[in-house]
Amino acid sequence: xxxxxxRTARTTAGALVTAAVALSAAAxxxxxxxxxxxxxxxxxxxxxxxxxxxxxxxxxxxxxxxxDRAYDTASIVKVDILAALLLRAxxxxxxxxxxERDLAEPMIRRSDNAAANAxxxxxxxxxxxxxxxxxxxxxxxxxxxxxxxxxxxxxxxxQIRLLRAVFxxxxxVRRGSGGLDAGSRAYVRTLMSRVESGQSWGVSAAGxxxxxxxxxxxxxxxxxxxxxxVNSVGEIAVRGHRYLVAVLSDGNAxxxxxxxxxxxxxxxxx
Numbered sequence: 001x002x003x004x005x006x007r008t009a010r011t012t013a014g015a016l017v018t019a020a021v022a023l024s025a026a027a028x029x030x031x032x033x034x035x036x037x038x039x040x041x042x043x044x045x046x047x048x049x050x051x052x053x054x055x056x057x058x059x060x061x062x063x064x065x066x067x068d069r070a071y072d073t074a075s076i077v078k079v080d081i082l083a084a085l086l087l088r089a090x091x092x093x094x095x096x097x098x099x100e101r102d103l104a105e106p107m108i109r110r111s112d113n114a115a116a117n118a119x120x121x122x123x124x125x126x127x128x129x130x131x132x133x134x135x136x137x138x139x140x141x142x143x144x145x146x147x148x149x150x151x152x153x154x155x156x157x158x159q160i161r162l163l164r165a166v167f168x169x170x171x172x173v174r175r176g177s178g179g180l181d182a183g184s185r186a187y188v189r190t191l192m193s194r195v196e197s198g199q200s201w202g203v204s205a206a207g208x209x210x211x212x213x214x215x216x217x218x219x220x221x222x223x224x225x226x227x228x229x230v231n232s233v234g235e236i237a238v239r240g241h242r243y244l245v246a247v248l249s250d251g252n253a254x255x256x257x258x259x260x261x262x263x264x265x266x267x268x269x270x
Contacts, residue, residue, distance in 0.1 A: 049248050082188055088128075133162075135178065163244040202234070
């Protein structure tokens, strides 16, 4: 059950912070087109949930407000797809093949959907993602149906678990069990720190000026409502501390509104 921490608890280093923010979203008209989604309704509200973990702190947990509910991942699931691919390669006792790297790198760095389609099939789609996530400690993520990896459902706290599997030490990893080994973690971190400049928005807004973030963003317009899912996850540096940050949102009237909401929420949470 959510609790409201004291001022001391809010400032304790190492807090895993889950903050839910509900903001009204103004309706913006969608260009008329035969196959276009409907115009967003002004009655809908945008929501965002943020989770933050100070990697250099004690790891204490404090829930600020709101439920840690599930959202569509959109393209942030590409980090999870890559983690599943790397676990398969580890189990086979081999590095990623050249063909796999040729798909993994554009999938993360420029959010290439064709590459994600190919690797989603290679890991075994939702069942393969579930097997990897069990090893990585995720508990609230469900793979999308069929080929629809972008409709994977996850929570902000589960995204922190995934980020910890990438940015924190997992100890000894044995073939067929455990999480990502040191080489796999370094590979994911490298790609996330080299996303194209046009995709460097999101949780990076909460970082210190000049600090280089490692992140992956996702955005998806829902055909049923015309509204946008906009998400951002990654590692940032703030005043000498490394923070893992996950911000998930839905119900945005436009992608721009979603980006603004994600960045405001990230700043407030950190």
